Amino acid sequence: AKRKGRDAAVLFTKDMAEEASLKLRRSEELRCAVENGEILLHYQPQKNLKTGKIFGVEALARWRHPTEGMISPCSFIPLAEESGLILELGAKVLELACRQARSWQDAGLPALKVAVNMSARQFQDCGLTTLVSDVLAQSGLSPCCLEIEITESLIMQDVDAAVRSMTQLTELGVTLALDDFGTGYSSLSMLKRFPLSKLKIDRSFIAETPTHPDDNAIVSAIISLARTLDMEVLAEGVETEAQADFLLAAGCEAAQGYLIGHPLPPEMVARLLAPSHAK
Ligand code: C2E
Ligand code: CA
Numbered sequence: 001a002k003r004k005g006r007d008a009a010v011l012f013t014k015d016m017a018e019e020a021s022l023k024l025r026r027s028e029e030l031r032c033a034v035e036n037g038e039i040l041l042h043y044q045p046q047k048n049l050k051t052g053k054i055f056g057v058e059a060l061a062r063w064r065h066p067t068e069g070m071i072s073p074c075s076f077i078p079l080a081e082e083s084g085l086i087l088e089l090g091a092k093v094l095e096l097a098c099r100q101a102r103s104w105q106d107a108g109l110p111a112l113k114v115a116v117n118m119s120a121r122q123f124q125d126c127g128l129t130t131l132v133s134d135v136l137a138q139s140g141l142s143p144c145c146l147e148i149e150i151t152e153s154l155i156m157q158d159v160d161a162a163v164r165s166m167t168q169l170t171e172l173g174v175t176l177a178l179d180d181f182g183t184g185y186s187s188l189s190m191l192k193r194f195p196l197s198k199l200k201i202d203r204s205f206i207a208e209t210p211t212h213p214d215d216n217a218i219v220s221a222i223i224s225l226a227r228t229l230d231m232e233v234l235a236e237g238v239e240t241e242a243q244a245d246f247l248l249a250a251g252c253e254a255a256q257g258y259l260i261g262h263p264l265p266p267e268m269v270a271r272l273l274a275p276s277h278a279k
């Protein structure tokens with residue numbers, strides 16, 4: 001039994017070493033990808049269900065790998081976070097998103113707010129406010145057209161530091177949205193301390209509405225919480241008409257999800273926004 005245990009341990013270590021070197025190679029590859037412009041953005045429309053107006057888009061990173069095709073952010077964002085590359089990657093994403101939003105404006109399309117996701121590591125970086133302000137100035141995008149999405153786990157790591165960074169960003173004129181709301185641990189009293197403009201209801205709560213009474217109740221509670229705190233609310237992952245109807249009836253007008261549109265390359269967004277030029 002002892003012998004068997006030792007062999008297992010050796011195997012285990014070998015696997016781990018192999019995995020580590022694979023990861024290392026992958027993050028090197030990702031570093032080059034950021035430098036070589038293989039990271040691009042797709043944009044998912046956000047719509048007001050009552051007016052039918054598209055008021056914003058969320059920028060979602062994609063890695064166009066030369067041989068493997070399009071790689072999902074779920075596989076490379078965690079890698080970038082672990083390796084620290086997220087700072088460069090995040091800066092690149094911010095720059096691409098702001099430049100794109102400005103170029104839609106220049107093309108005469110209706111004004112849009114662009115939402116950019118931000119990782120904890122970027123948020124802890126003391127140069128973040130300067131970066132955001134520089135990127136806005138260089139792209140010529142008005143700060144009120146930029147929204148930064150952060151998660152509860154991010155802000156709960158160091159509440160005071162998070163409040164400071166968030167305050168600086170809002171002083172620039174940028175708005176802040178709390179992403180995946182309901183999946184983290186923030187207490188309601190905490191929420192009040194943060195200068196957030198918007199709660200994004202996580203799609204896991206939307207998925208079973210309107211058939212699942214518990215989820216209906218949770219979603220309704222989040223909507224009234226947002227109202228109480230004087231915040232906007234947006235539902236993520238809206239896939240069906242029934243969900244959209246439920247949300248409207250519950251008082252949530254802003255929605256994002258496959259029902260409204262999948263994440264799209266920039267030229268498709270332009271077509272969506274200017275239906276007269278479409279087809
Ligand atoms: P997220 O911020 O929660 O983004 C929403 C994700 O849900 C996107 O996946 C989107 O394609 C997907 N989605 C949208 N509507 C629906 C729907 O109706 N049904 C379902 N089932 N899914 C829907 P995506 O693009 O694969 O991104 C995954 C995650 O990767 C994002 O989740 C975000 O956390 C992260 N991410 C993406 N881009 C960036 C980035 O530039 N920086 C950072 N830090 N994270 C990013
Ligand atoms: Ca997001």
Ligand code: CA
Pocket residue numbers: 179180200202236
């Ligand atoms: Ca989300």
Ligand code: CA
Pocket residue numbers: 180
């Ligand atoms: Ca999510």
